[in-house]
Amino acid sequence: MKFFENRFTYDYSFPAVSLAYFLRYPNPYSRHVLTTDVIDRYVDPNTQRLHTIRIHLKKSKIPSGILKLLPKGMGGSDNSGQSYILEKTIVDPKEGWMETESRNMEWTGILSVVEKQLYQRLPSGEDRLALDGLAVDKVSEQTTVKTTVTFRSRLGQGKLLGRKKQDTAGDHADAEEEATRKGFFSSLSTAGIQRTIELIGVSRTREAVLKSKEGMNIVLERLRSGGVVGVLEGMRQDREAAFGPDGPWKRVWLQGNSKDRSIENDGK
């Protein structure tokens, strides 16, 4: 198992940051995100916290560095370049925090990536308030975010590939079984392969976390200058720039032509 941790402070209030989180796609740094849907959403009647479950479809493929470590026939055949991400969030507006968790739904046996974030309202310092007198400057409000990403490869551990698309799951399991019989995993240390795969995940995540921060900042800036309407207008332009006026769905189901444009990305 490997971990990646990052802390960051946004110069925006907690309500703005939490709104931006739900509104963050599309933005100029999220061209790899094809679709977003809300699977479930409710306010817990006891805690008044808002629970949301979303599913994102992203362009991503298994990094070539990982593909090289897999037995032939595994990973390569059905690498459609798209993957589903499940995202759960809980917002507590009274206490000023939001918890998020995103995980890949496929290839979890090769590499399971779970990203957790905790957004928290940063109490605007009382000293500063006193110094400023009647400080009503909302700009001074800040929100911190702690990001933790966990990487776990179970390759060669019998857990196999987790779940890929139903119709192909059998093939992949067979491929790994066969590879095991042929001594593929015994010729290389299983732990070594797992460690290598996890490290590739970590290195790709550094860049992905940075990009997602940039994306959030753009959405936040649009919120500040134009409110929700400003964000929506920006989105419309991003969407056209990324996919053309027809929207992304034409591409979603047209597989095989995404090779040149695939962004090798986070898988989160």
Place this chain on the structure above:
Amino acid sequence: MAASIAPECNDIKEKYDTCFLKWYSEKYLRGNTSSNDCEELFKNYKGCLNKALKERGIDSMLDDARKSSSSETDAEFLKKS
């Protein structure tokens, strides 16, 4: 607004998303947490989406993923190692 995985649900999704953003920013974040302005729209959107997910075989994958909460996975992992 982000597109839906099911093109046929895009219109209703956009209506729901717009409703949610308004409710979230104007009511929920300001303390009016018990209101449910968008319930009807969400029901319609969900109806459209669930059908699409089923047709594409994503629904069962989703059920599996939702079941595996992180604590379960950790426990399972610790047992194995």
